[in-house]
Amino acid sequence: MYQTVESFIQDYRNESESTSKLLSALTDESLRQEMAPGYRTLGHLAWHLVPSGGILHPTGLTFDAPPERSAPPATAAAIAEKYRKTADSLMEAVRTQWTDEKLQETSIVFGQPWKNGLTLYLFLKHEVHHRGQLTILMRLAGLPVTGVYGPSKEEWAAIGMEAPAL
Template sequence: MYPSIQSFIQDYRNESASTQKLLDTLTDESLKLETASGYRTLGHLAWHLIPSGGLLQPTGLKFDAPPEDAEPPASASTIAQTYTKTVESLLEAVQTQWTDAKLQETVNMFGQVWTNGLTLQVFVRHEIHHRGQLTVLMRQAGLPIAGVYGPSKEEWIAMGMDAKA
């Protein structure tokens, strides 16, 4: 759980920067990749990473985001640009609409009582979870992967290191 607005802002700026690096690597063609019939395409998964009102809606936080049921665009650059704008709107909303005390207020989430601070933490972990899925699909699409919590294979090679697959 985040104890302060500043701790969330700092953490989410770092995490969203890692997500942005991956989204910036996508191509229009890669968005069509599907791992199996009936599962999200790479484009749907990338679009799902854009913050929306879903998980945060019960907290009352208001920020500019695409509609929850919006179809993903066919343009990778549109997805990446929308992510940038939505993250900034979310960060501004948290900074202007909430105080540290607001993080201790509770909401009903999935039949449980969560503090707003916990909800923000789950929100960030949700993004991290799907970002991991995105890297697998990107690898399958033959796209280069940006390192997130350490160098990727491509980055190790660029540093002249022996990179294991």
């Protein structure tokens, strides 16, 4: 749970930069990649990473975001650009609309009383979770994957090293 607005901003800035790098590696063709019939395509998953009201709506935080459950754009570049703009808008909203004290206030989210600092924490973990799914679909689509918490296989190779075996 976040105790300060600035701690969320710092974490989200770092995490959103990683997400943005991955989204920038998508191609229009890759957006149709699916893991299995009946599951999200890479394009739908990428669009799901763009912040929307969702989990944050009950807290009263307002920021410029696409409508909940809207159809994804047709191009990878449009998804990546909307992600960057929306992430920036979210950080600005938290910075200007909330105080550290506001993070201690409780809102009803999914029928449960959650402190706003917890809601921000779970919002960020939700993005990290789906970003992991994104990297798997990117591999299946034959796209390069950028490292998030360490170098990817391609990044190890670029510095002349072999990725450690697991």
